[in-house]
Amino acid sequence: xxxxxxxxxEIIVSYLLQNTVFAALSIANAxxxxxxxxxxxxxxxxxxxxxxxVGFFCGLILDIGSGGILGVYALFYxxxxxxxxxxxxxxVQHDIFFPLMLIAxxxxxxxxxxxxFGFLIRGDLRLMVYVKTIFVPRILYTVIISLxxxxxxxxxxxxxxxxxxEDEAFLTPxxxxxxxxxxxxxx
Amino acid sequence: xxxRKKPSYxxxxxxxxxxxxxxxxxxxxxxYRFPKVFDPIRKGxxxxxxxxxxxxxxxxxxxxxxxxxxxxxxxxxxENEALQRELTELRDKNEMLEQDLYDMELYKxxxxxxxxxxxxxKVGANIIARDSSGFYATFTIDKGSKNGMKVxxxxxxxxxxxxxxxxxxxxxxxxxxxxxxxxxVSATIMKxxxxxxxxxxxxxxxxxxxxxxxxxxxxxxxxxxxxxxxDLSEKYLPGLLxxxxxxxxxxxxxxxxxxxxxxxxxxxxxxxxxxITQLKENVVTGN
Numbered sequence: 190x191x192x193x194x195x196x197x198x199e200i201i202v203s204y205l206l207q208n209t210v211f212a213a214l215s216i217a218n219a220x221x222x223x224x225x226x227x228x229x230x231x232x233x234x235x236x237x238x239x240x241x242x243v244g245f246f247c248g249l250i251l252d253i254g255s256g257g258i259l260g261v262y263a264l265f266y267x268x269x270x271x272x273x274x275x276x277x278x279x280x281v282q283h284d285i286f287f288p289l290m291l292i293a294x295x296x297x298x299x300x301x302x303x304x305x306f307g308f309l310i311r312g313d314l315r316l317m318v319y320v321k322t323i324f325v326p327r328i329l330y331t332v333i334i335s336l337x338x339x340x341x342x343x344x345x346x347x348x349x350x351x352x353x354x355e356d357e358a359f360l361t362p363x364x365x366x367x368x369x370x371x372x373x374x375x376x
Numbered sequence: 377x378x379x380r381k382k383p384s385y386x387x388x389x390x391x392x393x394x395x396x397x398x399x400x401x402x403x404x405x406x407x408y409r410f411p412k413v414f415d416p417i418r419k420g421x422x423x424x425x426x427x428x429x430x431x432x433x434x435x436x437x438x439x440x441x442x443x444x445x446x447x448x449x450x451x452x453x454x455e456n457e458a459l460q461r462e463l464t465e466l467r468d469k470n471e472m473l474e475q476d477l478y479d480m481e482l483y484k485x486x487x488x489x490x491x492x493x494x495x496x497x498k499v500g501a502n503i504i505a506r507d508s509s510g511f512y513a514t515f516t517i518d519k520g521s522k523n524g525m526k527v528x529x530x531x532x533x534x535x536x537x538x539x540x541x542x543x544x545x546x547x548x549x550x551x552x553x554x555x556x557x558x559x560x561v562s563a564t565i566m567k568x569x570x571x572x573x574x575x576x577x578x579x580x581x582x583x584x585x586x587x588x589x590x591x592x593x594x595x596x597x598x599x600x601x602x603x604x605x606x607d608l609s610e611k612y613l614p615g616l617l618x619x620x621x622x623x624x625x626x627x628x629x630x631x632x633x634x635x636x637x638x639x640x641x642x643x644x645x646x647x648x649x650x651x652i653t654q655l656k657e658n659v660v661t662g663n
Contacts, residue, residue, distance in 0.1 A: 205425065208505035208516075209432040218581070218644070220508040237389040241396060253418050254425075255507060256514070256543045256550045258411075260403035267400065271393050303511050308557070318579040323510045 195349055196231065196243050199342070203227050204250050211334075219326030221334040222296055224251060228266045229292050230342040232273030233280060240277075244270025265302055269295045282347070288339055289332055296331045300324045419545040423520075426548045429504040430518050496613060498532070498650040499523070504548070511578065513556040514539075517649060520547040528611045530652045536640030537561070537605060537616045538649055549651075554618065555586055555643055562609035563588070563618055566602045570595040574603065574618055574637055585636035588621065595633055597624055603637060613656055 203223035211220045224247040232240020248266030252259045273291055281287070304319055407414045501517040519525050521544050531538045531551050539553035552559055559576040572591040580586060591597065601621045605612040619639040627634050 201425070201428075205428055205432060207508045209429050210436070212506035212508065213436065215644075219510055220506075222508065238392065241389070241393060245396065245400075250421075251509075253421050254505070254516075255509070255512070256418075258404055259407040259414050259418070260400050264397065264400035264404070267396060268393075271389070274389070300510075303509060307511055313557075315579055319511075322579065322582050327510050 192239070192350055195345065196227075196239075196246070199227050199345075200224065200243070200246055200250055203247075204254065208254065216330055217322075217326040219323070219330045221331040222299065222327065223331075223334070223338060224248075224266065225269065225295050225299060225331060226292055226335045226338050227342065228270045229273045229288060229295050230339055230346075232270040233276055233288050233291060234343065234346050235274070236277055237271050237274030240270030240272075240274030241267050242270070244268070261306070265299065269298065283343070285336065285339065289335060292335045292339065293328055293332050296328045297324065300327060422516075422545050423547050426504065426516070426518065426520075426545075429516070430502075433502060433504045433518075496652045496654055498652055499525075500648060500650055501549075502648055503646060512558075513553045513576065513578070513643070514542070515551055515553065515646075517549050517551055517651070518547070519651065520545050520549055522546050524653060525549045525651060526655060528655055530605075530611075530613050530616065532616060532650045532652065533641045533646055533648070535617060537612070537618045538641050538643075538646065540611060541651070551649070553643060554639065555581055561612055561618065562606045563603045564606040565591070565595070565597045565621060566604050568595055568597050568601070570597060571606055571608060572603070572635075580636070584638060585622070586619075586639060588635040588637045589627070589632065591624070591633040591635060593626070593630070593632055595624075597621055597633075597635070599624070609656070611656055613652060613654065 203226070207220060207223045211223075228240065228244040228247045231243035244266040245263050247270075248261075248263035249259070251262040251266075255262070273295070276287070276291060279287065300323065304316065304324075308319065309316075499519065501519040503515050504518045505516040507514045517531075525541060525544050527541055527544055529541045531540060531553075537554060539551045539556070539559065541549045542552045543550040554561055554574065554576055555578070556576045557578050561574040563572050563574045564570065565572060570592050572588050575587045575589060577585075577587045588603065599620075599622045603618045603621055605614055605616040605618060607614045617640055619637045622636045622638060624633055624635040626632075
């Protein structure tokens with residue numbers, strides 16, 4: 190229940206910030222994609238299913254705001270959330286480098302999908318122009334903002350969802366040794 | 377990798393993903409075939425977000441005002457002087473133009489053209505949100521069907537065309553600006569009377585231009601000629617200034633000319649717009 194509320198508030202706040210505050214603070218006509226950060230964080234820090242669900246609603250709110258066909262962004266962000274959920278195995282608390290890479294690649298995928306389905310199918314082959322004017326500023330701005338925003342989300346998950354580090358990092362050698370030690374002490 | 381926890385609900389998430397992908401595809405097809413079904417949901421959710429966006433806009437405006445109070449007094453004084461000089465120059469120009477206007481009205485009456493560009497009724501609106509994908513140039517304004525907005529109403533800012541309303545909700549409207557790739561405006565180059573089409577172009581926008589095409593090959597148009605919306609446009613009212621021409625060249629096939637257009641409106645710093653409340657069809661049929 191708490192998780193549901195947390196994610197709902199996060200998605201709405203990210204969407205509003207993206208469309209209003211960051212639209213005014215745009216650099217080179219680019220706005221950071223906060224919803225991608227939310228979707229990646231939800232998948233990476235939780236599980237595939239949560240990543241999928243949060244990704245779906247991130248995409249859905251973008252669809253609703255953009256006035257086009259419903260479900261296009263929802264499908265894409267859902268897949269992003271699921272794939273990042275796969276990387277939950279490698280989750281290390283307070284690490285920023287790996288999620289930053291995930292966010293950069295996810296944002297690249299979103300931009301590429303936008304180009305392919307919005308422009309390529311209309312015969313617009315000027316990919317390099319769009320890469321220079323839209324992809325690069327957007328990915329850079331998103332990654333820079335995620336330095337702050339992702340850490341914020343990480344802290345929120347930690348405090349509000351009361352995750353304990355031992356429950357999550359079950360692939361590290363220390364955790365396996367700790368588990369073995371615990372089993373031995375029980376026996 | 378086999379020490380991943382098995383989900384407590386027994387179904388592997390990848391099957392749930394496949395199911396959800398199917399559902400999403402169905403949603404896409406459904407909302408493409410039956411857009412009206414999803415309209416109430418879309419408009420309902422958007423209208424819930426609009427008050428929050430308006431709130432942020434108001435707070436942003438107040439912060440702007442607060443920071444403006446700290447502007448240097450000397451700077452303001454210098455700006456004031458420059459503006460006073462500009463004002464006197466403009467006043468002189470205006471007087472000369474008033475004389476020309478009087479003559480023009482006379483000629484128009486003689487040629488019975490005085491109904492051609494009537495004064496349109498306008499309503500002001502604030503921009504409260506912009507599309508953030510970077511690929512589309514649409515924004516949301518804070519007036520909707522409750523304020524009398526309808527789809528296809530033209531939107532201006534100060535002296536130039538900004539775009540057209542594409543969607544209307546109870547308390548918001550979505551405007552597609554002329555710099556969007558999907559935007560095509562039938563236009564006329566005023567001095568020569570040539571018709572052309574003004575297309576939005578995201579790729580050129582960094583240089584500050586959008587495209588003009590289908591100019592007749594014999595056109596005498598030169599740089600800095602003004603381009604207005606034409607009578608031939610289906611949705612745009614005639615006589616609205618769009619921008620200034622530049623870089624006129626022949627199209628590759630040699631049948632038409634193409635050019636760049638510098639829009640009059642500064643899209644990056646747009647805050648408030650004016651919506652013309654008359655639709656083109658109403659003007660034509662005289663409603």
